[in-house]
Amino acid sequence: MNTHLLSNARIVTPTEDFTGSVMIENGIISEIIKDKYYPEGIDLKGRWLIPGCIDIHTDYLEKELYPRSGAGFPLPFALHFMDTRAAACGITTVFSAVSFSDNEEKNRSLGEAMELSRQIDVARHSLLVRHFLHARIDPNSEGLPDYLEPMRQLESLYMVVYNDHIPGQRQYTLQQQIELRTKAFGITPDEAMARLQKQMDKTSKINNRAQIYETFKDKYILGSHDDTTIEHVEEGKYYGATLSEMPTTLAAARKAKELGLWICLGAPNYYRGGSHCGNLSSIDAMAEDLCDILCSDYHFPTMLGSVVKMMGNGINPSKAVNMVSLNPARLLNFDAETGSIEVGKKADLVAFSSEKSFASVSHVFVDGITKYRADYSVAIQPLAVEQTELNRLNTSV
Template identity: 35%
Template sequence: MPVEQILSNAQLVTADRVFYGTVVLRDGLIAEVNEGPSRLPQALDLNGDYLLPGLVELHTDNLERHMTPRPGVDWPSVPAVLSHDAQIIAAGITTVFDAVSIGDVNPKGNRMQKLPAMLEAISKASEAGLTRAEHRLHLRCELCHPDTLTVFRDLVENPLVQLVSVMDHSPGQRQFVLESKYREYYMGKYHLTTTQMDEFITLQMANSRTYSDRYRAAIVEHCLALGLSVASHDDATLAHVEESARYGMTIAEFPTTVEAARGCRENGMQVLMGAPNIVRGGSHSGNVAAADLAAAGLLDILSSDYYPASLLQSAFALAAQNQRIGLAEAVRMVSLNPARAAGLTDRGEIAPGLRADLIQARSQDGLPVVQQVWRQATRVF
């Protein structure tokens, strides 16, 4: 006999509207979506809370913070993954693309050395059924690092890889058109002296000239041959966007200007921006505000980036800030839209036949507080 659960008396946030209703779960899937409360005694009363689809996170480097909780401290890899996973599921994220960086712009960093342990830990924890969210991999390829292409080719065949992004964080490129901003950001982040920063800039610019264009072409070609979704990163101009579109990229991560975002939309690319940008009211790098793109109808996907809890909060905040964007549309940006952009057609909304990945959230003065989370109809939080 199929296992059936009934979740009733909830504000259902579907892909196009919000209404009080009941959801029936059966065999890990959503079997029915009905208006009004259930009269069956076995129905679970959600007390009028919101019932939303499980969130889909395409770009988070949150795992790195658990792998290295303090500078110079390397935490055991599987416990680090489980700690990260607990934070992800508590934020209502049921599908997470863990972003792992190929090519380290930090002159003092050890990201490249830790990559094998990170990937092995994610795979081991997932295969053992220890994770509560579903983990997939997002390879972030820093094009101005000499070893990026070689490492990419070694990792891209991992079955968990489903998304790849290409980026160039050298001065004068995309996010850092102004060298002054580049200096300010990296000297502060990596505690470099003026001399160290000068040497770092010289090296990065030389590497960009040597590797960036060649690596971008090779990586994208390989991804498209494997059927992987490919994202650009920090497009700043229409020329950047047109280049990304020519390569066949379908997702634009963090475009830095309205011009670039509009160009992405015109070229059929999904625009992804940071949820912290919405919550904080602007970009920490001084680039375009995500709320401004939303107001212009140029925002498709939100990503928690460095702060998992921001994802659900940003959807509610965006709906409250912008009268033209309802909660259903805002929630699509953190569920259905990212799922479809990554090629996942079995999740992302509350609809019959899809996976029963769900969140019960209570609004406390406009702040959504997660109460329960289900993944494929199994309660995991």
């Protein structure tokens, strides 16, 4: 039997936090002991001990694949370093977003998105943390139906989100999109508008939501992305969505809450104090209890960073931690096995300290196995160099 003990930790459960120890047997939490220190265990030195973060939406893989426009790297190379970074940020389950769209301005075709997803399927079992696919499907893509059944064969696909790209409808206004294209393509505002009008004329006539729903309704989590109006939320709900992901307005978020949808917003939005593109602030949404889940969106460190910031702002530690662990687990129907520190659940655990207004992760466990270890309590000492050697080096320069 593989047994080990984590001791002297500030443990956060779904309803309380306390100093104590956690016993792990064969990758499962077997006992949680309050107010007791075991010197024979792994001494966490009073650090926070929480369930590993479950990131239901990240675009971070794109940063490793294309750190600069036109400078691409192979998927195994990119995924390895994304995986390492996720572990170092306390994320034990990652859903990488892959866009399925025939929008000519996207960085890959439907066929290329399919091939990328198949490569992730192959690579995911040899990584540090758990990896899944989050398909951002553009329902206004004409060529999409040919790819729906092949997508069902993807082992790692578990989330499917309607990601509408009709210009001016959701995240960005028409004027914002004109400005973005003028800058990105070096064209005039009139030329940008002409391109957008062509795209609007084509995509507004296509809606594959019914076929997407029929394909994925049986075993996949469905969601709607960038809901802006009440009608957007109602449409998502009609086509099986249980998640409103990144609603851009209070009106949309309020409607999602009314209809019983889970609401996910970006952790960078909360940590920075607002949306980078002027949409709904996570802070404003939380003030009305309109945010259930925080995801990394485009920046891994802000998941735990937001937990630290929430606690600093007076939010109960259990509520803060649940937003990056138990709540996403409940959305995904993973909560019987993971998402919280409870006896009988998988030992996906993270230890961190928070003295500097962000999380310094020291330990990450997946199935009770150490996947990341860093000791920030040990100061880096300068190398001892003999004075004669320094004189020689100075002379040679």
